[in-house]
Amino acid sequence: MTRGDKLLLILVVLAAICSGIAILAHRHTPAPAASVCHAVVSVNSQPVARFVLSSGRALEEHTIRGPNGNAVLQTENGRIRMASSPCRDKLCVKHGWISKPGESIICLPERIVVRIEGQGEVDAVTR
């Protein structure tokens, strides 16, 4: 190895250490705000509405017409839920808020599906 070689090696190691330190120091800065999600509502497999879910947004109500009456969806601060539904078991209402891509609320009796667009952390959920 020549002197030049050794100098080069030292430079590379130094560069690696410096960039490592820089990255570690930067890691503590807060992550950028989560991107905006969209919730798609479909009735009987037909999409009927699409809502923007962004953080900091005030509560809004949306009425969805199902086969047995009106269901009410609420969006607020980047999340969405079924506030009321004409169905019997109210499983959809009990499901509560969803906010992450890939999550969904399903109301079988009313054939309403609310799904947040995007790839979730898993490909599917067995339940």
Place this chain on the structure above:
Amino acid sequence: MIQKAGILITVLLLIGAGLFAMNGKRVVEYSSQQFLMDTLVTIKVYGKDREQLRSAVNEAFAEMRHIAELSDRFPKPGSPAFLASDVCKINQMAGKQPVHVQPDTLAMLAMAQHYAELTGGAFDSTIGPVMDLWSFGSDTPSVPNPSSVQKALALVDWRAVVLDQVAGTVYLKKPGMKLDLGAVAKGYATEKASRLLQQRGIVSGLLDAGGNIRTIGINTAHKPWKIGIKDPRMAGKLAAVVTVQDASAVTSGDYYRSFEQDGLRYHHLINPHTGYPARHTRSSTVLTKDAGVADILSTAFFILPPDQALQLAEKLDGVDLVLITADGALRYTRPLQNRIIQENATGQPDDQRR
């Protein structure tokens, strides 16, 4: 001369590259949803020709609808749906005469009989009379009185189902017996649909029949599919995440079709030996190739005591089991150690449970 040859080779290479680029069309996703078998069925497939994907998925839905019709148990007698349902016909002729049925019905029952024997009757397709008593599908489900449960239990006996593979007939020996293929049909239909998709050349896809998952091949990221197992007590939370490759994941949980009476929760997973909901387990997830087998076994392993269920699952080839027991513990068969990629703490023990 050599330079000319070099130019020629370069031109040929570029033409080849162009052809290659045109052939390498982008992989597209085609997904479609339908309400079938009292649940939402989603089929998602990947391939290069959207039109081909669409027609294959439609065929798969048609196949599932066919199985749904064969096993439908609650159409009005005499209606077209009743006449299309093999299960209705078999139940109507219980104790009277064998009924000629479709090959799919025979196949479902043969599978049901095999696993009824294997699980010592923890799974029993003749649970119909007891299920009717509990009437989970009705507006006002309630706990039936013990004497009527005992009476109905006398009619639950998988050994009294007579299959004649040659004649293609099914016969229930005792009058009043009723088949209920609720724990078979959805899985069987999912498996048939997935095989049809594979025959149509689809190498990557995912079928989700109300949480009965069947995956085809690997996903578009060329990795095994990541399947979450629902936390039985917390909505929207996962109890675990497992990898699944070209196989199924089916769960039976106590949180569906349940009702509360006198502070106790009653669910639809009835133990065929007692006539009452099984209490050791909150949810049982079976991972195995065939979605039909997974459907049956997830029910059977829910009914069996956890130790026995895990023991039996480990004995079966290519079958894995994840249990969330009544005390909130997550237990699974040993080969799963490398496939569970995430394990979340589950909830507290239920205090309302025995």
Place this chain on the structure above:
Amino acid sequence: MRLLDKLLSEGGDAGQHRLAFLALLVALGTVLYLMESFFVAVIPLPGAKLGLANIVTVLALLTFGVRDGLIVAFLRVLIGSFFSGLFLSPGFFLGLAGALVSTITMALLLRCKGVFSMTGVSVGGAVGHNIGQLLMASLLLQSSAVIYYVPVLLLLAIPTGMLTGYILNGILSTREVPP
């Protein structure tokens, strides 16, 4: 340099010799490039490679110069991608960016005559390769998250570069050339 001298001094048309030697280097580079893609699974880091294909790039640079070095690097990535079926895939662009940046880096290091041995040149090439790949990756992914890889890939360039440098020193000091 005996091997190269011998190859080049064997009479005949110098142009033909050049073309034949370049073709040989491209073929060799392609094979090394493909061979390496089998090793990728061994190193548990995406994008990490041994960089054996850099050997032929250095040989091209030494014998013919920057222009032919770049041509050899480009052709071996192109042809390699045909064989691996990754043509125009993200992997192809990553490989291309890596190969070109590494070739330019090594050409610059070779310019400084006598300062660097083959070890230094190879390490520089490996660093260039990894940096080029990362730049392309951040471009393709539209994300700066790949900078987390910078220190890892920089450190990794040292052993891989030293290995190729060792091999190169071996090749260039060959005294006996079989007839």
